[in-house]
Amino acid sequence: MKLPIYMDYHATTPVDPRVVEVMLPYFTEKFGNPASRQHQFGWIAAEAVETSRAAIAKYLGVEAREIIFTSGATESNNLALKGIAEAWHQKGSHIITVSTEHKSVLDPCRRLEKSGFQVTYLPVDEYGTIDLNRLSDSITSKTLLVSIMTGNNEIGTIQDLPSIGKLCRDKGVFFHTDATQAVGKIPVDIFDTNIDLMSFSGHKMYGPKGIGVLFVRNSKPKIKLTMQMDGGGHERGIRSGTLNVPAIVGSAKALELSILSMNEEANRLRYLRHKMYDAFTNSLEDVFLNGHPTNRLPNNLNISFIHVEDNALMMSLKDIAVSTGSACSTADPEPSHVLKALGVSNDRLHSAIRFGLGRFTTEAEVEYTIDRVIENVNKLRNISRPFRRSSNKVMQN
Numbered sequence: 001m002k003l004p005i006y007m008d009y010h011a012t013t014p015v016d017p018r019v020v021e022v023m024l025p026y027f028t029e030k031f032g033n034p035a036s037r038q039h040q041f042g043w044i045a046a047e048a049v050e051t052s053r054a055a056i057a058k059y060l061g062v063e064a065r066e067i068i069f070t071s072g073a074t075e076s077n078n079l080a081l082k083g084i085a086e087a088w089h090q091k092g093s094h095i096i097t098v099s100t101e102h103k104s105v106l107d108p109c110r111r112l113e114k115s116g117f118q119v120t121y122l123p124v125d126e127y128g129t130i131d132l133n134r135l136s137d138s139i140t141s142k143t144l145l146v147s148i149m150t151g152n153n154e155i156g157t158i159q160d161l162p163s164i165g166k167l168c169r170d171k172g173v174f175f176h177t178d179a180t181q182a183v184g185k186i187p188v189d190i191f192d193t194n195i196d197l198m199s200f201s202g203h204k205m206y207g208p209k210g211i212g213v214l215f216v217r218n219s220k221p222k223i224k225l226t227m228q229m230d231g232g233g234h235e236r237g238i239r240s241g242t243l244n245v246p247a248i249v250g251s252a253k254a255l256e257l258s259i260l261s262m263n264e265e266a267n268r269l270r271y272l273r274h275k276m277y278d279a280f281t282n283s284l285e286d287v288f289l290n291g292h293p294t295n296r297l298p299n300n301l302n303i304s305f306i307h308v309e310d311n312a313l314m315m316s317l318k319d320i321a322v323s324t325g326s327a328c329s330t331a332d333p334e335p336s337h338v339l340k341a342l343g344v345s346n347d348r349l350h351s352a353i354r355f356g357l358g359r360f361t362t363e364a365e366v367e368y369t370i371d372r373v374i375e376n377v378n379k380l381r382n383i384s385r386p387f388r389r390s391s392n393k394v395m396q397n
């Protein structure tokens with residue numbers, strides 16, 4: 001076993017060597033610009049892009065022209081929200097989202113509020129789940145879009161997407177989901193779920209950084225988006241800019257590998273995660289699971305070790321890469337907005353560690369992590385204060 005151990009797969013993932021391999025020719029001999037229509041260099045690059053687009057569409061069960069390439073999920077979310085707001089403001093000026101969304105959804109919503117949109121931020125229960133009745137009651141004749149993530153990047157909670165999608169379709173409002181943590185990890189059925197727009201990212205599924213996808217439904221209903229970056233009118237006029245050909249080829253391969261191994265991998269990660277959770281709860285007192293006990297991403301374990309400060313524990317785990325709160329806001333000392341939204345005690349907010357498991361996580365790494373965590377929690381607790389016995393719902397899935 002090699003140190004340090006990477007257990008932060010929600011922040012990013014290593015590129016699978018099989019992905020690197022298919023990308024390499026597109027940096028060197030096949031370097032053409034797919035927008036160059038006049039010569040072979042361009043044709044070869046364009047063909048690679050279209051083959052990749054078709055493959056991604058096939059794995060998602062949609063049409064190739066419904067796949068738009070962006071620079072990442074942040075851009076996909078921005079394009080979905082601002083693009084729909086700009087194109088459809090006549091239809092409605094109200095957007096509904098959730099308080100536990102990623103900042104790349106929440107911040108565009110804040111921006112839209114400044115330009116006259118009204119945004120409802122739905123609360124969640126202590127497991128991070130929204131109330132469907134509350135969502136239904138929030139939809140008015142002015143509602144244009146509902147944006148709700150598939151699986152949460154901090155606490156792993158999976159929302160009831162099929163019910164949300166059906167509700168949106170019945171009420172005639174558009175439905176966007178940030179599926180960055182879900183695509184390739186759990187089944188996501190765009191058709192059955194009535195998803196109109198869906199964002200995800202290469203680097204969260206063993207592909208390269210700097211590439212994202214936005215699924216944009218092309219029929220029933222056809223979703224028109226206003227481009228947010230003016231330029232050459234690439235990607236059917238939805239997203240200008242020279243396409244990142246190696247990353248596009250890589251993300252198609254990454255998605256293929258993830259989908260093909262999805263069930264097996266999910267079971268393996270669930271087993272490893274359970275091993276960690278069971279060890280923590282059997283050996284330590286005052287251990288709380290954050291997120292939903294059953295409806296959660298298979299690779300996510302978010303645990304509060306009460307009476308232990310999250311950063312102190314993280315620092316004590318010198319050769320294990322984990323995260324406190326969200327990796328995207330580590331410059332921010334405040335507890336994460338996601339944990340805060342759960343309405344749990346301050347103790348839990350300040351002692352939460354996120355373990356993100358992934359394709360290259362081994363059982364030996366999990367065992368080493370278990371030992372180090374138990375050892376350091378005990379050490380830190382002995383120098384702080386005594387504990388009392390308590391814990392919450394047992395994780396079953």
Ligand SMILES: *Cc1c(COP(=O)(O)O)cnc(C)c1O
Pocket residue numbers: 010011071072073074075102104149151152153178179180181200201202203204210211212
């Ligand atoms: C990582 C992440 C993003 C941002 O993706 P980038 O490709 O890094 O811009 C958005 N949403 C969720 C849920 C994420 O986990």
